[in-house]
Amino acid sequence: MSPTVLTPGSTAKRALLAATAAVAALTLAACSSGSAEEEPASSDSAAPDTSAEAAAASYGDIAVQLSWIKNEEFSGEFFADSKGYYTDAGFETVSLTPGPSTGVAELVSGQADVALSDAVSIGSGIGNEGAPLKIIGATYQKNPFTVLSLADGGNIMTPEDMVGKKIGVQDSNTALFLALLAANGLTEDDVEIVPVQYDPAPLVSGEVDGFIAYLTNESLILQAEGHEVTNLPFADNGLPFVAETFSVTDDAIANDREKLKAFLVAEIKGWTDAVNDPAEGSRLAVEEYGADLGLDPEVSAQGATVQAEELVVSDETAENGLFTISDELQTETVASLAGAGIEITEDQLFDMSLLDEVYAENPDLVAYAG
Known part of the structure; x- marks a missing residue:
């Protein structure tokens, strides 16, 4: 999934329908x-x-x-x-x-x-x-997927920390994110899903509080740029x-x-x-x-x-x-x-x-x- 930055990743019924549509x-x-x-x-x-x-x-x-x-x-x-x-x-x-x-x-x-x-x-x-x-x-x-956030920003450490937050989600990862929400008793009504591409720039700029990423990719990229990051790994939060x-x-x-x-x-x-x-x-x-x-x-x-x-x-x-x-x-x-x-x-x-x-x-x- 996850991109390397190229400077030249309701109810249960509603979640199901959304995942299907995605x-x-x-x-x-x-x-x-x-x-x-x-x-x-x-x-x-x-x-x-x-x-x-x-x-x-x-x-x-x-x-x-x-x-x-x-x-x-x-x-x-x-x-x-x-x-x-x-x-x-x-x-x-x-x-x-x-x-x-x-x-x-x-x-x-x-x-x-x-x-x-x-x-x-x-x-x-x-x-x-x-x-x-x-x-x-x-x-x-x-599973290497994570909700990536900045320690001095969204600092999303638990699924509950996502409530009320803006989460940047790529089209191809929509079903994955809805599955994460459902696995933790949340729905898309509990967060604001913001369509993004694969560059985590919206996270750095503060446009979103969290960003769907890979532990082996964007998380490392932002750390290499000097940012302190927080990860909410899917594998440790209901989606192994x-x-x-x-x-x-x-x-x-x-x-x-x-x-x-x-x-x-x-x-x-x-x-x-x-x-x-x-x-x-x-x-x-x-x-x-x-x-x-x-x-x-x-x-x-x-x-x-x-x-x-x-x-x-x-x-x-x-x-x-x-x-x-x-x-x-x-x-x-x-x-x-x-x-x-x-x-x-x-x-x-x-x-x-x-x-x-x-x-x-x-x-x-x-x-x-x-």
């Missing part, structure tokens, strides 16, 4: 407008593959919709491309299309084969719109859902299963590198894949380190491998969606069978720690 509006907008220019990824070098079957296969092209711009958030994808893991897996090209986007519209329309999204957005699409989607893995085991989810259509699972598994193998290798060498992941973002974005090297390095140490890994991944989602976290995720009026079951939202097969066929990939 997803529908997002779907229409994403279908009718493009984001940043797509840059096809090409793999130049080769690395040893643990699966002879994958190496022998040819899957052609695959289109991946990223949730945000090409910053360190996608360092695993950059490793997979630059070190040839996608090529080894049998892909001719892998297109990494930058967002911002939840990926729902792109998946449903067939513009993307895989979308990096989040559980609330995908759950909203399934539960409220009937979208035939599934989450097959998650890069982030912990997974994020940067590998999301696909039911049809792809049924008809392109081996292709998706090959993609996951390459992704696991890429994120293994990203976890063990966040500095290089940051460099790839700043100097190569996001070279035209004016990314701050210091902030990018911090973000890459935080995500590698706190978001991507967990007790579950240590035991069962990257991207796996424990039964407990699946249950917590579904419960958090129910609190926002999104009624969906674990089986409707998740299909972990592909990762199960990947790790059964490539057991050496489980041990990612360097």
Whole structure:
């Protein structure tokens, strides 16, 4: 989701209706407008593959919709491309299309084969719109969204601190924010939602008291600029859902299963590198894949380190491998969606069978720690 600053993120029924409308509006907008220019990824070098079957296969092209711009958030994808893991897996090209986007519209329309999204957005699409989607893995085991505020401004430390405050919310994050409110017994009537873009300038100027952001992005940016910030993490306040989810259509699972598994193998290798060498992941973002974005090297390095140490890994991944989602976290995720009026079951939202097969066929990939 969250932007790196480019200086050249009623009742329960009303919350449900608002969330549904937000997803529908997002779907229409994403279908009718493009984001940043797509840059096809090409793999130049080769690395040893643990699966002879994958190496022998040819899957052609695959289109991946990223949730945000090409910053360190996608360092695993950059490793997979630059070190040839996608090529080894049998892909001719892998297109990494930058967002911002939840990926729902792109998946449903067939513009993307895989979308990096989040559980609330995908759950909203399934539960409220009937979208035939599934989450097959998650890069982030912990939800990185936060209500960011200035310590000498809104200083939002608890959900109750939001009451009566102006909260800057981006279009793509509306459903997420409504879910946060609902999970804490609040509604949109308790706050003033101010439409914003992804630059936190309105927070710094005082136009809003809080701003929907990423812990690994805007929060670090403002601190680097000398601001003392306060964070209200979604994960610690009723929404412990997974994020940067590998999301696909039911049809792809049924008809392109081996292709998706090959993609996951390459992704696991890429994120293994990203976890063990966040500095290089940051460099790839700043100097190569996001070279035209004016990314701050210091902030990018911090973000890459935080995500590698706190978001991507967990007790579950240590035991069962990257991207796996424990039964407990699946249950917590579904419960958090129910609190926002999104009624969906674990089986409707998740299909972990592909990762199960990947790790059964490539057991050496489980041990990612360097």
